[in-house]
Amino acid sequence: MTLATLGEVLQPALAGGYAVAGLVTLGWEDMRAFVTAAEAEACPVILQAGPSCRRHTPLPVLGRMLTHLAAAASVPVVVHLDHATTEDECRAAIDCGFSSVMFDGSRLPLAENIAATARVARLAAAAGLSCEGEIGFVGYAGGEVSAGTDPEEAARFAAETGIDAMAISVGNVHLQRQACGGLDEARLRAIEAATPVPLVIHGGSGVARPLRRRLARESAICKFNIGTELRQVFGRALRDALARDPGEFDRVAILREVEPPLVAATREILRDLKP
Template sequence: MTLVTLAEVLQPALKQGHAVAGLVTLGWEDMRAYVAAAEAEGVPVILQAGPSCRAHTPLPILGKMYRHLAEGASVPVVAHLDHGYTFEECREALDAGFTSLMFDGSRKPLQQNIDETAAIAEMAHAAGISCEGEIGFVGYAGGENSAGTDPDEAAQFATETGVDAMAISVGNVHLQEDKEGGLDEPRIRAIEAVTDVPLVIHGGSGVPMAQRTSLARTSSICKFNIGTELRMAFGAALREAVNADPARFDRVGILKETHDPLVTATRRVLSAFKGE
């Protein structure tokens, strides 16, 4: 069994100059393809259950799916709760066998965010698992605007919460479909100068591939969350499989045809985060 905590993959990444992908899952087909891609690349992978995933499949079921995949995997697999919004939700994920909890208090006042994240981190550490928090607010393409992370607040947050990883807002945006933006590297350098906690980029699909690779190798950013980019690859493969034969109706046969294209797309993502 290769189920591990977030800290167990991010600390080596921090020391060795690479990053680990946090891949947003929506169902069995994508999570299975993500593990296959990680095995092909020989790298760890973080399987993430975000709010839309949890709305579709209950946390106890997701925990069993992740653990089943980890048991058969040849690479380390992290079972990660992404954007948990309440203590109760994080507790449910812990009880469901997750090995990492991301509590998102980024919309809340600083001290409230610190206090609530610290409580989640304490619960996680007592159970032998990891905790990720978020300081600064990462917005959404076509939705809420971002609020950039203040380096002084990041230093305070890291010290007072005890998190194993810290998500920051440095020009990244959730659900972005293109890679025309880029991250604010001076702000990243200012944040990493005042804390040694591994940093996390949410909305990684919108970050140019070359910048992902550069930051993975030269900064404290050890985790990039990738969702939209791979959802687009899955959707394109599914559309092609459905359109190839309008008479088809067996979803098992149709979904099988998404596997290889998704593995290929995921391998491209994973390879960009490797060290030199």
């Protein structure tokens, strides 16, 4: 079985100068494609179940699906709960077999974020699992505006919570449909100097591939979350499959055609982050 915790894949990445992809899953087809791509590239992968995924499929079902894939994989697979906002949801994910949880207290005042994240980190550690937290606020394209991570607050957050990975806000934005400008590297370097905890970039689809490649090798960013970029690939492949045969109605046959282009695109993303 190759189910891994977040700490088990991020600490080697931090030491080895590379990063691991946190891939946002929505269903069986993309989950399977992501593992296939990781096996082809011989690298670990983090399969993430975010809020929209959990609204579509119950957490116990997601746990079974994801851990089933991890059990059969030839590479380390982290089964990760993304953007949970309650301790109860994190506890439920742990009970469902997830190997890592991300508690998002970024909308809370600093002291409340620290206290709540620390409780979840202790809960995860007691189960032998990992916890990711967020300090600062990563905004959303066309929605809430980001608030950059303060390096001194990041140092306090990391020290007082005991988290295994820290999501930061350095110009990255969720749900961007295309790569935009660069990141605030001066802020990133100040955060790196303040804490030894592996760093995470949410909204990785908005970071240009050359910049992802460079920062994976030259910074403490050990995890890039990628969602929108691969959802766009899935959508295009699905439309192409329907256009090729408008009379096809069997969704299994249709979705079978979507997986190869999704695997190919995922392999490119993984290759950029490898050592």
